[in-house]
Amino acid sequence: MANQKAFYFDSSACTGCKVCQVACQDKNDLPAGLLWRRVFTYGGGSWIKQGETMAPNNLFAYSVSTACQHCENPVCANVCPTAAISKRADGIVVIDAEKCIGCRYCQWACPYGAPQLNEEAKVMTKCDFCYDLQDQGLNPACVDACVMRCLDFGDLEELRQRYGNLDAIEPLPTGDITKPALVITPHKHAQMSGQGTGRILNLPEEV
């Protein structure tokens, strides 16, 4: 089994505070509007009238923190016309800004919305798993920032042995398209991808 770095995310503990997102922006010095890590709140259910009161009817909401999944089948790298996107020996998927022509084809292909255009540099950018920190033996910025300790990283196989094989809950896409290097502990109300009855509750500009 080849080496594959992966993110672990514990949805049952996530409060949706977005500190991971902010830490990522800070560490990577991202301009406003560019979010390599995003936190979605997904929810659903309804209210029904019981006499004079409104009662909750299967109301639920939970948060999902997501970035590039450094997929085992990186469709972004497969479709990139300039081969600017590649997979390192440790499985981390990186974009070479020197080669990128900013055609945004990877953005069309990736179901996680990971590659995003840097409007200033006019090239595609995305989460690089803080490989510069990892190469020094340090943790990715988002992992260190999480106050609930619900983000972690490590070897994909080891994470699966510890936490199971779940790699998708709503609103993430099912894992079959790209084989994401992602291990999830679901929230107790989490819905399986493709079978969700809720919707993303964030404002569009939030994510």
Added chain:
Amino acid sequence: MNVQEWALIAFTILVQMSVGAMWVLRVAHYFAARKYGVEEADRLSDRALLALVPVIALAFVASLFHLGNPFNAYRAVTNLGSSWLSREILFGVIFAVLVTVFAFMQWRKIGSFGLRNVIAWLAALVGLVLVFSMSNVYLLQSQPAWNSWATPVSFFATTFLLGALAMGAAFVANYDYVRRKEPDCADVQCTLMREALRWVAVAAVLLVGVELVVLPIYLATLASGSAAGLASVQLMAGSFGWVLALRVILAFVGAGVFAMFLYQNAMSVGREKVLGSIAYPAFVIVLVAEVLARVLFYTAHVRIGI
């Protein structure tokens, strides 16, 4: 809708029209040469062929506006092993070079007829591979609105429909020129033009038929697939519904009604003056219809996931 998407609309439409035009010119030249000799066939198609070169050049210039960093554009052919976009650009460049070389040789009558013929057919075949590659670019699993058999079918329909009607207009313009500059050849050229226009009209009716049959099947299949597919259909039929309606009406008018008039008026001698007032608007109307279809294609696709 932003500039980058207009760039793609212009690029794909102009390239497809050029490939279709190349085929129409090849077929027209082949049959014209069999009946009236190579010289008359050249007179029918040479000027239209020359006009293709700036159209293809324009397509490639337009494509650069899609890029964030156009100065790196030459790198776009470096992932041929796995990227259909790389393959599209490669075959696009080969097509452009072959058409330009052939048009120049044909214009100056450089090289033997056989050599020019080989280059021309090669260009036409590469054109088909180009449209095939172009279709494959959009067959992405994350994009249900594109990931459909309807993408290659409608790309090829656009290719031959626009190619046919563009060349229909070109044949009329060419005849107008021949009549004024080389009146000795006008009789044979008149017959050739009328015959070519009749086939253009038949092709247009058949191809718009294909488009109008494909469209509802495609929409129904897409709506019954994934949630993202349904969301795409809701966009196409909802906020972009007027674009879809206008696209269908214009295609029907341009490639249906006008093409029938074109066929009728190309039957008998003496209606040459009328042909222009049918062939030109038919081309323009269908061009607008195809641009609208492409606008929908690039705006009403909803990606799976987040």
